[in-house]
Amino acid sequence: MAHVETSPGRQLVLNLFIYPGGHHEAGWRYPGASPERLLDITYYQDLARSAEAAKLDAVFFADGPAQVDNIRFAARFRIEPLTWLAAIAAATTHIGLIGTASTTYYEPYNLARLYASLDHLSGGRAGWNIVTTAVPQASGNFGLAETPSHAERYARAAEFVDVVTKLWDSWEDDALIADPISGVFADDAKIHPIEHVGRHFRVKGALNTPRSPQGRPVYVQAGSSDDGRSFAARYAEAIFTAHQTLGSAQAFYADIKKQAQSLGRNPDHVKVLPGISPYIGSTEAEAKRLYDEVNDLIQPAYSITQLKQITGVDFTGHPLDGVVSLDAFADVGPARTVASRFQLVVDIVRREQPTLRQLIDRLAGARGHYVVVGTPEKIADEIQLWFESGAADGFNVMPPWFRGGFDLFTSQVVPILRKRGLFRSEYTGRTLREHYGLPRPESLYASEARATA
Known part of the structure; x- marks a missing residue:
């Protein structure tokens, strides 16, 4: 590979x-995986400590407020991430801590308190992955007859972020004095x-927690629909x-x-991080053998359920070795799909004309994220190519199985990236914002006070 000089x-x-x-x-079935430890916090603390030893930026936990339909064949339960991340914070010192929370089913004041507490607890390492929730199973858990529409979810999300931003800023940085001589605490x-009155929320404020070490947690967003992109360009920092x-x-x-630049934002302060799932072998043949071994453990009934959730199309009864036609997706309405992933699947079918077996193998590896099979050098080459070609500022590393898939990445790929000058050898800061190279935002209220002074 020809290496391009980085900035x-x-x-x-x-x-x-x-x-x-x-x-x-x-992956939970692969030899060496530890499915009996999936509810053991020490397992996750050990993973986080290993990520910290490799000087990674953060660990990330996804979440969703519903039990999905296909638990029979896969590890598809969810652990509430803030509880888990608080325990991980106590076992680490530098690694960032990113957890998902839905704007569709949380209330802003409660969420603001939870993430501010995590940021204080960890010394400034919290990140909030902002999502709206489309899965139909969730609405019934919160007393709703149906899932809010796509447009309604994003309208609520925008107001939600505005409210929590004001709440996190409601204490100026120097509001907490705690001076025993004068007797002034704050x-x-x-x-x-904040006296917020809007379409979805009425929130008086202020927050009952002082401003956190990062000013506010890092704003992360996951969603690639048109609405998701517009939302990310306005709010997201990753x-x-x-x-x-x-x-x-x-x-x-x-x-x-x-889009971020058009909104007056510094585009360098919006980190684009695709997912990458590496299958690593000492030779190409060994890596391909690993990939095939894991795919051999697939339960097709599970995979077809997954495909239906993404695309709205039920392939039950379709021969596994029969080619998937584009016509199968022609009449699918947007309400039945995960919009960004639907398009990803359609693009695979258009580009590769796969059989159903080939399509579910592609999606089984990482639910539509980029799967790379090869030697450590090949994995590092792909990461560098995307990084230097205007495709990524970095990656969410998604090991096919734990711990082995992650240990291979940190022991064999990270040293190559480090040798090429692409990744740190030591942390230069303590907060997640410092790891990402993001500024610490000033309180909105301090800015207003200075402007009117």
């Missing part, structure tokens, strides 16, 4: 995406009721996304950076 000081962002059992749907003139090809990733990257 001075630019470093990869690398997160460990922790998913119960691994990111391959059958300057209440610098603690602001974007989790899925792409199968370099060209698709480059187009997304350019669009996000352009």
Whole structure:
């Protein structure tokens, strides 16, 4: 591979995406996996300590407020991430801590308190993965007859983020004084009721927690629909996304950076982080053998359920070795799909004309994220190519199984990236914002006070 010179000081962002059992749907079955430890917090603390030893930026836990339909064949339960991340914070010192929370089913004041507490607890390492929730199973858990529409979810999300931003800013940085000599604990003139009244929320404020070490947690977003891109360009400081090809990733990257710049934001402060799931072998043949071994553990009934959830199309009864036709997706309405992943699947079918077996193998590896099979050098080459070709600022690393898939990455791929000058050898800061090269935001209220002074 011909290596392109990187801009001075630019470093990869690398997160460990922790998913119960691994990111391959059958990873929990692979020899050496430890499915009996999936509810053992020491297992996750050990993973986080290993990620920290490799100087990764963050660990990330996804979440969703419903039990999905296909638990029979895969590790598809969810652990509430903030509880788990608090325990991980106590076992680590530098690694960032990113967890998902839905704007569709949380309330802003409760969420603001939870993430501010995690940021204090960890010394400034918290990140909030902002999602809206489309899965139909969730609405019944919160007393709703049906799932809110796509447009309604994003309208609520935008107001939600505005509210929590004001809450996290409601204490100015120097409002907490705690001076035993004067007897003044806090300057209440610098603690602001937010008095928010909007379409979805009425929140008086102020937050009952002082401003956190990062000012506010890092805003992360996952969603690639048109609404998701617009939302990310306005709010997100890191974007989790899925792409199968370099060209698709480059187009997304350019669009996000352009939209952010048009909104007056510094595009360097919006980190685009695709998922990558590496299958690593000492030779190409060994890596391919590993990939095939894991795919041999697939339960087709599970995979077909997954495909239906993404695309709205039920392939039950379709021969596994029969070619999937584009016509199968022609009449699918948007309400039945996961919009960004639907398009990803359609693009695979258009580009590769796969059989059903080949299609479910592609998606089983990482639910539509980029799967790379090869030697450590090949994995590092792909990471460098995307990083230097305007496709990524870094990656969410999604091991097919734990721990082995992750240990291979940190022991064999990370040293190559480090040798090429693409990734840190030591942490240079303590907070997640410092790891990502993001500024610490000033309180909105401090800015207003200074402007009117």
